[in-house]
Amino acid sequence: MPQVLEFKLPDLGEGLTEAEIVRWLVEVGDVVAIDQPVVEVETAKAMVEVPCPYGGVVTARFGEEGTELPVGSPLLTVAVGSAEGDLPGDLSGRGADGAESSGNVLVGYGTGAPAARRRRVRPEAISAAAEPAPVSVMAPAPVPVPAPVPDQASGPVAVVSPLVRRLARQHDLDLRQLTGSGRDGLILRADVESAIRAAANGTAVAPSVPVSVSPLASGPAPASVAGERIPLRGVRGAVADKLARSRREIPDATCWVDADATELMAARAAMNGAGGPTAGPKVSVLALLARICTAALARFPELNSTVDLEAREIVRLPAVHLGFAAQTERGLVVPVVRDAQSRNAESIGAEIGRLTEAARTGKLTPAELTGGTFTLNNYGVFGVDGSTPIINHPEAAMLGVGRIVPKPWVHRGELAVRQVVQLSLTFDHRVCDGGTAGGFLRYVADCVEQPALLLRTL
Structure with a gap:
C-alpha cells in the first residue's frame, strides 16, 4: 500500500517566514518526480518555484492561489510507492538505495534537475492513498481561503500578480472575461481597475447605511469607512518595513x-x-x-x-x-x-x-x-x-x-x-x-x- 507523505512549505532563506501561493503547477492525481516544481510562491523577496522532495502521486493540495501560508504549513501530500506498480520506477520516490526523498537541506531551491512531464493517475489507482492507514504525518485540515471567482471557461488565466487576482475576487470580477494589455496578453492591475470602474458606472449602487466621518477625527480610520484596502505584504510589505526602519534608524x-x-x-x-x-x-x-x-x-x-x-x-x-x-x-x-x-x-x-x-x-x-x-x-x-x-x-x-x-x-x-x-x-x-x-x-x-x-x- 502506498505511503502518504506530507510536504510542508520550506524555509526559503533570508529570514522569510511566509509566502503567498501564486500558481499551482500540479493538480491532485498528477504524478510528480523528485524535486519537480509543484507550486510557484511569492515571498517578500522574489517569486520562487518550490520543488517537492518526494516522488509519487499528488493526493491533496492545501491553499488556493492568493493564499498566504507561513513557513512549515502543509503544501500538499504525495502517495509514495505502490505494490501494484501503478507508479513508474523513476517517479516512485525511491532511488537505488530505497530513499524516498531528495534529501535536500534547502528544498525550496531544488537540485536543478529537469522537471518530469506530468502524468495523471486514475482516481481508483490512488483511492487507497486518499485514506491512508499508516500516515507518517497527520495532514491538517485545509487552510480556509476566500471563495474564488467562478470560471466559465477552461484554460489558464494570464495573470501573474496575486494582487491582481485578489482585487478581482474582491469585486467579483471574472478574469477570464478580460483581455490583458500587458506583454503576451498579461492582465495588469490597470486592466482590472478599468473593468471595475466600467461595472460601477453601469450600475451605481447607493450605500445602504451612510457613514459620517468627522474631518477632525484623529487616529486610525474605523473599519466601517468605505475604501479599498490593500494588505501590506509580499514585496510591498517588505519595502514598507525597510523604508520605515531606514527612516527610524538612519540620520540621513x-x-x-x-x-x-x-x-x-x-x-x-x-x-x-x-x-x-x-x-x-x-x-x-x-x-x-x-x-x-x-x-x-x-x-x-x-x-x-x-x-x-x-x-x-x-x-x-x-x-x-x-x-x-x-x-x-x-x-x-x-x-x-x-x-x-x-x-x-x-x-x-x-x-x-x-x-x-x-x-x-x-x-x-x-x-x-x-x-x-x-x-x-x-x-x-x-x-x-x-x-x-x-x-x-x-x-x-x-x-x-x-x-x-x-x-x-x-x-x-x-x-x-x-x-x-x-x-x-x-x-x-x-x-x-x-x-x-x-x-x-x-x-x-x-x-x-x-x-x-x-x-x-x-
Whole structure:
C-alpha cells in the first residue's frame, strides 16, 4: 500500500517566514518526480518555484492561489510507492538505495534537475492513498481561503500578480472575461481597475447605511469607512518595513549638484558606434553611471559601509555590491550587481540587463535582491529632475540621477544649450560628514562632465 507523505512549505532563506501561493503547477492525481516544481510562491523577496522532495502521486493540495501560508504549513501530500506498480520506477520516490526523498537541506531551491512531464493517475489507482492507514504525518485540515471567482471557461488565466487576482475576487470580477494589455496578453492591475470602474458606472449602487466621518477625527480610520484596502505584504510589505526602519534608524542628509552631461552622452555614442555590426551590446547611461560610482567609492570608501548599532562601529565593506532601483509590476525592487568594483562598464551593463529582465518577469532570486552595499537610483526615467530618496537600509548612501534634458548652460564663457542632469547623494551622517559626501558627489559630477577622468582609475 502506498505511503502518504506530507510536504510542508520550506524555509526559503533570508529570514522569510511566509509566502503567498501564486500558481499551482500540479493538480491532485498528477504524478510528480523528485524535486519537480509543484507550486510557484511569492515571498517578500522574489517569486520562487518550490520543488517537492518526494516522488509519487499528488493526493491533496492545501491553499488556493492568493493564499498566504507561513513557513512549515502543509503544501500538499504525495502517495509514495505502490505494490501494484501503478507508479513508474523513476517517479516512485525511491532511488537505488530505497530513499524516498531528495534529501535536500534547502528544498525550496531544488537540485536543478529537469522537471518530469506530468502524468495523471486514475482516481481508483490512488483511492487507497486518499485514506491512508499508516500516515507518517497527520495532514491538517485545509487552510480556509476566500471563495474564488467562478470560471466559465477552461484554460489558464494570464495573470501573474496575486494582487491582481485578489482585487478581482474582491469585486467579483471574472478574469477570464478580460483581455490583458500587458506583454503576451498579461492582465495588469490597470486592466482590472478599468473593468471595475466600467461595472460601477453601469450600475451605481447607493450605500445602504451612510457613514459620517468627522474631518477632525484623529487616529486610525474605523473599519466601517468605505475604501479599498490593500494588505501590506509580499514585496510591498517588505519595502514598507525597510523604508520605515531606514527612516527610524538612519540620520540621513542630502546634497545635490547640476552637471553638464553633454560629454558623457557623446562618449556613450562613440562607444556604441565603434566596432560596427560585430560590436558587443550597447552601453547604457546607467552602466556608465554605475562605473563612475565604483570609481568614486574607491576614492571615498566611507560611503561603502554600514553601521553596527550594537557594537557602535562603522563597518567599511571590502567589495562594492551595487544595487539599482527597478520599478516592476510587483513593486519597487533593488537587484544587486555583485563585485561591481571589478567590472568594466560593459560587464556592469550586461549584468544590469540580465537582472532587469529577471525583475520584469518576477524571476529574481532572494540572493539577487540582498547584500547590496550602495544603491544607484535613476528616477529620471519617471520624467523628474530631483528627489530625496530614503536610504536602502542597512546601506550608508544612495546616488540619485534625474532626467537628462537640454537646458541653458554657461559653457566656456558663453551661453549654450547643453544636456544637463541633476545628481543627488543621500548619505548616513554617522558614517561621514558633509565634506566627504560633497567630495564624492563632486567627483561623480566631474566624471559626468569630463568622462576622460575615468581613465585615471582604469
